Amino acid sequence: MEKQLIYKRFDIDITEENKRFSETFELDKNVTAVVGLLLTSDKEDIMYFRGSQKITINSEEIVPEGYESRLLMTGLNVPPNKRFYETCPIDPGNGKVSIEYQDNPDGRTWFETHRVSLYLACEIEVS
Amino acid sequence: MKLSKAVHIETIRINKQAQHKHFEIRLPENADFIEGIELGYRFDGTSYNVELLYQLNWIYWFIYYNNGVELPWLHFNEFTQYRTLSIGRLSLQAMDQSNFCYSASIPLEDINYAKADVSSYQFDYMYPITHKEKSTINSLITDGDTTHIKGIFRDEMGLLLNADIEYDVFIYLWYKRKTN
Numbered sequence: 001m002e003k004q005l006i007y008k009r010f011d012i013d014i015t016e017e018n019k020r021f022s023e024t025f026e027l028d029k030n031v032t033a034v035v036g037l038l039l040t041s042d043k044e045d046i047m048y049f050r051g052s053q054k055i056t057i058n059s060e061e062i063v064p065e066g067y068e069s070r071l072l073m074t075g076l077n078v079p080p081n082k083r084f085y086e087t088c089p090i091d092p093g094n095g096k097v098s099i100e101y102q103d104n105p106d107g108r109t110w111f112e113t114h115r116v117s118l119y120l121a122c123e124i125e126v127s
Numbered sequence: 128m129k130l131s132k133a134v135h136i137e138t139i140r141i142n143k144q145a146q147h148k149h150f151e152i153r154l155p156e157n158a159d160f161i162e163g164i165e166l167g168y169r170f171d172g173t174s175y176n177v178e179l180l181y182q183l184n185w186i187y188w189f190i191y192y193n194n195g196v197e198l199p200w201l202h203f204n205e206f207t208q209y210r211t212l213s214i215g216r217l218s219l220q221a222m223d224q225s226n227f228c229y230s231a232s233i234p235l236e237d238i239n240y241a242k243a244d245v246s247s248y249q250f251d252y253m254y255p256i257t258h259k260e261k262s263t264i265n266s267l268i269t270d271g272d273t274t275h276i277k278g279i280f281r282d283e284m285g286l287l288l289n290a291d292i293e294y295d296v297f298i299y300l301w302y303k304r305k306t307n
Contacts, residue, residue, distance in 0.1 A: 105172030
């Protein structure tokens with residue numbers, strides 16, 4: 001069996017200010033481990049200044065409530081191969097990935113409806 | 128027994144100019160050792176004095192977005208480096224042992240990141256959201272048993288603007304915990 005890296009993207013729409021949005025997604029059955037994660041948005045400034053989230057995989061807390069989104073974002077001057085936030089290989093278990101995103105008014109930005117995308121680097125086994 | 132990674136978030140609320148805030152961080156019983164630290168902040172956008180916010184925005188804009196533009200009254204150019212504004216200073220010290228001691232200044236986004244980059248000249252602006260480097264955990268090596276930490280945070284942004292600014296400072300302490 002050979003290991004191969006694939007990338008998964010999960011989107012969540014943030015439609016209201018100062019509110020929490022929760023969503024649960026499911027990983028493919030052939031995923032054997034989650035090895036990295038990354039957050040981005042179509043309105044990066046809003047997420048950078050206002051966002052925080054909790055992420056769990058298979059009910060295991062990867063980042064807790066209140067963890068700022070900016071800590072999981074990268075800029076363009078980071079090489080593509082280094083953009084993902086590396087985690088110890090996480091067992092996907094039941095394959096359920098949940099994100100609870102909280103918008104927090106910051107004052108330097110004005111709210112607009114935006115999309116938050118969670119990218120996961122996953123290992124699969126191929127024969 | 129195995130070790131897994133976890134993070135403890137401590138939030139410190141600052142609402143007065145030049146405020147010094149003392150606090151304690153207690154890690155859970157099953158924490159084995161601290162392995163890293165991250166810092167963050169967020170201004171309060173709900174109860175905030177809007178005029179002060181504009182003032183801060185103005186300073187922020189003035190330093191960031193004049194990259195490459197020579198202003199007649201100030202010699203801004205793409206090669207000059209400026210001091211990054213500081214939100215405040217943080218010091219942490221283990222209560223019971225002398226194995227953990229940490230001090231840092233929490234900066235507003237780095238204001239020199241686009242300096243001397245010709246692509247940022249005048250019309251092609253760079254922002255912290257597009258060109259800031261990836262945040263990584265600041266690794267710390269501790270020899271265990273430090274689960275009770277005393278800290279002090281001193282406000283500097285309020286001193287700079289000469290006003291009471293409300294904001295939260297976040298301290299993320301990464302530690303290894305014992306799980307079955």
